[in-house]
Amino acid sequence: MGGIHPKGHKLSANHSIQEVTLPPRVMIPLGHYLGAPSMAVVSAGDVVKVGQLIGQANGHISANVHASVSGVVAKIDGHVDASGYKVPSVFIDVQGDEWLETIDKTPEIKRECTLDAKMIVKKISESGIVGLGGATFPTHVKLTPPPGKKAEVLIINGVECEPYLTCDHRLMMEKGEEILVGVSILMKAIGVHEAIIGIENNKKDAIAHLHKLAIGFDGISVMALQVQYPQGGEKQLIDATIGRQVPSGGLPLDVGAVVQNVATAFAIYEAVQKNKPLFERIITITGKSMAHHGNYRARIGIPLAHVVEQVGGVPGDTGKIVAGGPMMGRALSNLDVAVAKGTSGVLFIPAFESARKNMQNCIRCTKCVVACPMGLEPYLLMTQSERSMWTEMESDRILDCIECGCCSYSCPSNRPLLDYIRFGKTNVSKIVRARLVRKN
């Protein structure tokens, strides 16, 4: 249902993954986008090694945070994140690059996993793994189904439907076997015998590569999908791969599916087989005016300014710098923002493309309704949001909105539909949360 077809612009698809040098200081955010921020377990003056625990998960929906560099903790303070608000972060002054001895740094691929399901989930939880597709939902929560629900199939998200981004694509090309080992570990963790890796048809090399490798693994198949945005959304991907629809307000588990990103599968491989917690990720640095595009392995907490400097600086005609893809990414207010677990890339949009056009009246063309992948009526929700009609918005299922931006993209009157819908969604979820608290 719905969806749009923006141009791919996968400019960095053929650039292999490179390392980012270490800056003099990193700021590792303790808060994720989703869930409670973790609690710092180090204090100023402590000496830390790479991979050492610095933030303890605080509650069920929260994840551990590990040091991504070795050095001395300078302070624990607020640091601006992609939203422009401060989140508690651990500032570490880098000294050398000394890893914990327990981390296996050898490049050999370890295929056998002797741990049982419970131990795997525990290991994932300890390693602070969150969904690396962008939503950063703690992975161990997804792998612990609520009582009465049983997973039947594991779906691996290699769709990367956002234009420009190529980090998952490169990872599939370069770390294909590791990803597949990660997938089989995941299958063991949730007790399923079938896994489907969904990849869009614009990454034919990755499909062929993983298809060839998957022959050696039981129950893993690769499915080529037609190119469409937002197919990488959890519910959209379930529909595309196994043809089941998640009910409104429900979870993928309601239809027996668990969805994980390929980058998450790779992180799980590293955590379980190599004992390496999540402290680095692949990010794409790209943009039409960039001299050098690229995919980089960056430690969490490196300021984006440092990464960008290494790539050759900000292009002169840049109008907007976006963390993430052009559809769902966030425009940055400054480049001091650190690489977080959910940062999939940095995109430089030239000024002539980034300017917002003047908003005009709604002409009731229903393009937004056709484009909405969740079957909502964006034009209506926007009007309701303008008029603060929260009750009506809730009954019109605003909370189903995945904020993919198809409505704003398709609107011929340049109406900022998503801005208003997101505002309404924030208010409605506040009301719903308050109601839940009152009930308990």
Add this chain to the structure above:
Amino acid sequence: MNIIILSILTLVLVGAVAAIILYLASRKFRIFEDPRVGEVEAALPAVNCGGCGFPGCHGFAVACVEAESLEHLVCTVGGLPTQEKVAQILGKKANTFELTVAVVRCGGACEVRPRTNQYDGVSSCAIAHNLYGGDTGCSWGCLGLGDCEVACKFDALHIDPATLLPVVVETKCTSCNACVKSCPRSILELRKRGPKNRRICVNCVNKDEGAVIREACSTACIGCGKCADVCAFDAITLTNNLAYINPDKCTLCRRCAPVCPTNAIVELNFPDKKTINVLI
């Protein structure tokens, strides 16, 4: 000829029947409303601002008539004269209250709080606040997109194009609370008008540490506590790196403002300091 008479008769008959039905219906479904409600409503300002907490002036009038005493029923828009008129109609004791006025608690004009990025999204503070920290280094201060200006029904708030901060026209402000509710960052506050409209307040709402916020705004409260030290009346409290002057305790002695290193404390409607010195 016959047909004309016939049609007149028919119409008269239909009219008569309809009149009887309407008469019976109005007797049967009559709702009694206290005639005083209408009188009270006529005495109210009829702006339906909702500042009293009721849905419009009619709701307020009904509440006034039904209430035993007028103690908690306040129409700030009409002020004391209206309050007395209502009391007179109902034969109850008139309510007295202290007049308040909206105060903008952000001094981050363009020259003291430089813009660090450009916002080109929807021109609404609520949406910008929901989206990101704002186009300056301060994520607490005024966004300057004018939600308060839109909310004000009395033309008493305007965004100054030079400073991009709202300015309250004190003669027009009725303290209806609409602007306070519209501000997503709680920058506006209703404060006592004070004697001769004179007030002293901290013009800042940020809770960041002094060293951090000073980089973003040169007139922000840095939480140094000098004002609290110098205050002889315990009117100034310091919480979360932010000073707050309690209007109930403040005696307008003017000792705090001169000691503020960032000029975050403002004195409103006071005569010029220089004139006082000359007089002394």
